Amino acid sequence: MSETVAEVGEFRLIERFTRHFGTTDAVLLGPGDDAAVVAAPDGRVVACTDTLVEGNHFRRDWCSAADVGHKAAAVNLADVAAMGARPTALLAAVCAPQDTPAEWLEGLAIGLADEASAVGAAVVGGDTTRGDQLTITVTALGDLEGRAPVTRGGARPGDVIALAGRIGWAAGGLNVLSRGFRSPGALVGAYRRPQPPYAAARDAALMGVNAMIDVSDGLLADLGHIASASGVAIDVDTTALPVPEAMRNAAEALGSDARRWLLTGGEDHALAAAFPADVLLPEGWRRIGTVADGTGVTVDGRRWTGPTGWDHFATT
Amino acid sequence: MSETVAEVGEFRLIERFTRHFGTTDAVLLGPGDDAAVVAAPDGRVVACTDTLVEGNHFRRDWCSAADVGHKAAAVNLADVAAMGARPTALLAAVCAPQDTPAEWLEGLAIGLADEASAVGAAVVGGDTTRGDQLTITVTALGDLEGRAPVTRGGARPGDVIALAGRIGWAAGGLNVLSRGFRSPGALVGAYRRPQPPYAAARDAALMGVNAMIDVSDGLLADLGHIASASGVAIDVDTTALPVPEAMRNAAEALGSDARRWLLTGGEDHALAAAFPADVLLPEGWRRIGTVADGTGVTVDGRRWTGPTGWDHFATT
Numbered sequence: 001m002s003e004t005v006a007e008v009g010e011f012r013l014i015e016r017f018t019r020h021f022g023t024t025d026a027v028l029l030g031p032g033d034d035a036a037v038v039a040a041p042d043g044r045v046v047a048c049t050d051t052l053v054e055g056n057h058f059r060r061d062w063c064s065a066a067d068v069g070h071k072a073a074a075v076n077l078a079d080v081a082a083m084g085a086r087p088t089a090l091l092a093a094v095c096a097p098q099d100t101p102a103e104w105l106e107g108l109a110i111g112l113a114d115e116a117s118a119v120g121a122a123v124v125g126g127d128t129t130r131g132d133q134l135t136i137t138v139t140a141l142g143d144l145e146g147r148a149p150v151t152r153g154g155a156r157p158g159d160v161i162a163l164a165g166r167i168g169w170a171a172g173g174l175n176v177l178s179r180g181f182r183s184p185g186a187l188v189g190a191y192r193r194p195q196p197p198y199a200a201a202r203d204a205a206l207m208g209v210n211a212m213i214d215v216s217d218g219l220l221a222d223l224g225h226i227a228s229a230s231g232v233a234i235d236v237d238t239t240a241l242p243v244p245e246a247m248r249n250a251a252e253a254l255g256s257d258a259r260r261w262l263l264t265g266g267e268d269h270a271l272a273a274a275f276p277a278d279v280l281l282p283e284g285w286r287r288i289g290t291v292a293d294g295t296g297v298t299v300d301g302r303r304w305t306g307p308t309g310w311d312h313f314a315t316t
Numbered sequence: 317m318s319e320t321v322a323e324v325g326e327f328r329l330i331e332r333f334t335r336h337f338g339t340t341d342a343v344l345l346g347p348g349d350d351a352a353v354v355a356a357p358d359g360r361v362v363a364c365t366d367t368l369v370e371g372n373h374f375r376r377d378w379c380s381a382a383d384v385g386h387k388a389a390a391v392n393l394a395d396v397a398a399m400g401a402r403p404t405a406l407l408a409a410v411c412a413p414q415d416t417p418a419e420w421l422e423g424l425a426i427g428l429a430d431e432a433s434a435v436g437a438a439v440v441g442g443d444t445t446r447g448d449q450l451t452i453t454v455t456a457l458g459d460l461e462g463r464a465p466v467t468r469g470g471a472r473p474g475d476v477i478a479l480a481g482r483i484g485w486a487a488g489g490l491n492v493l494s495r496g497f498r499s500p501g502a503l504v505g506a507y508r509r510p511q512p513p514y515a516a517a518r519d520a521a522l523m524g525v526n527a528m529i530d531v532s533d534g535l536l537a538d539l540g541h542i543a544s545a546s547g548v549a550i551d552v553d554t555t556a557l558p559v560p561e562a563m564r565n566a567a568e569a570l571g572s573d574a575r576r577w578l579l580t581g582g583e584d585h586a587l588a589a590a591f592p593a594d595v596l597l598p599e600g601w602r603r604i605g606t607v608a609d610g611t612g613v614t615v616d617g618r619r620w621t622g623p624t625g626w627d628h629f630a631t632t
Binding site: 028029032033034035036037038039040041042043044045046047048049050051053055056057079080082083085089091092093095124125126127129130131132133135137139140141142144149151152153212213214229 | 344345348349350351352353354355356357358359360361362363364365366367369371372373395396398399401405407408409411440441442443445446447448449451453455456457458460465467468469528529530545
C-alpha cells in the first residue's frame with residue numbers, strides 16, 4: 001500500500017515534490033526558501049492563478065494524478081500565453097485530505113513539472129496543506145519579452161476573429177465520462193489533458209494580434225468577453241467550425257449536441273483572437289468570424305439561444 | 317438575509333471583489349483580463365504562495381471575513397518581506413461552498429486589499445470557484461529593489477540571531493479561542509490578525525542581514541530551517557525572550573505553558589534573522605541568540621525536548 005500524506009509528513013512530501021521540478025535560466029532561486037526569485041527580463045511580470053477542485057474540475061477515477069498536474073498547469077499557462085507572454089514559472093498550492101496517497105501527489109507534481117517544462121517554464125515553489133477536499137491552485141508567471149500585453153480589449157471593427165487549438169473535445173470527453181464510458185479516446189484524452197496552442201499564441205503576439213483570450217468558459221462566452229472589453233460586436237461563422245466526424249458520432253451515440261460542445265464547452269483551452277483584417281494568420285490559426293460595430297456575440301448573424309458558458313457558482 | 321455566492325453568480329461576485337482592490341504604480345494591468353501585469357523594476361520577481369483552509373487555519377465564528385483576508389495576505393506578504401523584498405502584488409484564489417454569503421467573501425476581499433495596501437501592494441487578480449470547504453490561496457509578488465535575495469542559507473558562525481515582531485501571541489489566542497473564551501483581547505487579536513514586522517524586514521535587508529525567515533512554523537522550527545540551510549548551529553537565549561505578563565497570566569488561567577507558545581507557536585509571522593555580530597541592529601529587532609559551528613538548534617545551550625513546530629499533515 002502507498003503511504004498517505006499524513007504518514008509521509010509535510011517536509012518529506014515537499015522533498016518528494018521538488019525533486020521533479022527541474023530548473024531553467026529564469027529560475028534565480030527555486031523551491032526551499034520563503035519565496036522563489038524568477039527573472040523578469042523586461043521589468044514586468046505577467047501573473048495569473050486558477051484552482052482545480054476534485055469533484056468539480058476532476059475526478060481521481062477519471063484522470064491520473066499526472067493528468068491533473070498537466071491540466072492544473074495548462075489552464076494557467078494558457079492564460080499567460082493569451083496575454084502574449086512566454087510562461088516562465090509556476091507555483092502550486094495543494095490542499096489534500098490526510099489519507100491522500102503520497103504517490104498520487106507525487107504524480108501530480110510530475111504532471112505539473114512536465115507541462116511547465118514543455119513550454120520552457122519550471123515549478124519554483126508552492127505550499128502543501130491539509131483540507132477535506134483535494135484542491136490544486138496554480139499561479140503562473142510570464143515574460144512579455146518587451147511587447148505590450150495582449151488584452152481582451154483591443155478588437156476593432158473590421159478585425160477577423162480566429163481560433164487556435166481544439167474546441168468541444170474536452171466537453172465531449174466530460175460527457176462521455178459522465179455517462180460511464182471511457183471511449184472514444186480522442187474525446188476522453190482531450191478532457192484529461194488539454195493541449196493549449198502555446199506556440200500559436202506566441203506567434204500571434206509576435207505579429208501584433210489586437211486581442212486574445214484563453215477559451216475556458218466556452219467559445220461564445222469568451223468571445224463575449226472580447227466583445228464587451230473591446231466595445232464591439234462579434235459574429236461567429238459556423239461554416240468555419242465544422243463538427244469533426246468522431247465528435248459527431250460520439251454526440252449522436254450519447255444523444256448530445258456536438259455543436260453545443262463546440263460553441264459552449266470550455267476546458268480545451270483553445271485561444272481566440274482578433275487579428276487585423278489584412279494579415280496572413282500565423283500557423284495554427286483559422287478564421288471563424290468577424291468584428292463589427294455594436295455589442296454582443298451572434299452566431300451566423302443570429303443571437304445564440306443556448307447557454308453561453310460556465311458560471312462556477314451556477315446551480316444548474 | 318445576505319445573498320449567497322450561488323445567487324450572486326461568479327461574474328457579479330468578481331465585480332464586488334475587484335472594486336476594493338485599488339491600484340499602485342506597479343500595477344501595469346489589473347484584474348479583468350486573462351492575467352495581470354506587474355512591474356518588476358530590477359528584472360526579477362519574488363513569488364510565494366500559501367493557503368488558508370477553514371477549520372484548519374481559521375473558523376468563521378472566531379474570525380471576521382476581513383480578519384481572514386488580512387491573515388491570508390499577511391502570511392504571504394511576510395514571506396516576501398523575509399526575502400528582503402518589497403511586496404508589490406497579490407493574487408487570490410478563493411474556493412467557496414455555494415451557500416457562502418457573498419457579503420462574507422466581499423469582507424474577505426476588503427481584508428486582502430487593506431493588508432496589501434498597508435505595505436504599498438495591491439490585489440491584481442484571482443479566481444473564484446466552487447468547493448466543499450472554504451479555502452483561500454494567495455500568491456504574493458515582490459521587488460528586490462536591486463538587492464540580492466535574503467535566503468535562509470546565509471547565517472555564519474559568530475552571527476547574532478535577532479527577532480522582529482511578536483511571538484507566542486497568536487498561539488495563545490488560538491488556545492484561548494479553543495477553550496471557548498474570547499479574551500484577553502491582545503492574544504485573540506494577535507491570532508485573528510498577525511502583524512508581521514514588514515518595516516523591520518526591509519530595514520534588515522537594506523543594512524545587509526545575512527539570513528532571514530518568516531516565523532510561521534514556530535521560532536525553534538524556523539531557526540532550525542536557518543541552521544540547516546546555513547550549515548550552522550543556533551543557540552537561543554531565553555533570557556532575551558521574557559514571557560509578557562498578559563501572556564503568562566492567560567497561560568496560567570488556561571493551564572498552558574506560555575514558554576511553549578513563545579518557542580513553538582507559528583502564526584504571528586515574526587521574522588528571525590542572522591546579522592553580522594558587529595552591526596547595530598535596526599529598529600524593531602532584538603538579539604535572541606547566537607550562531608556557532610555545528611548543527612541544530614539549542615535553547616540556553618540544551619536540546620529542546622518539546623515539539624518544534626508544525627507539520628501540516630501531522631495527525632497529533
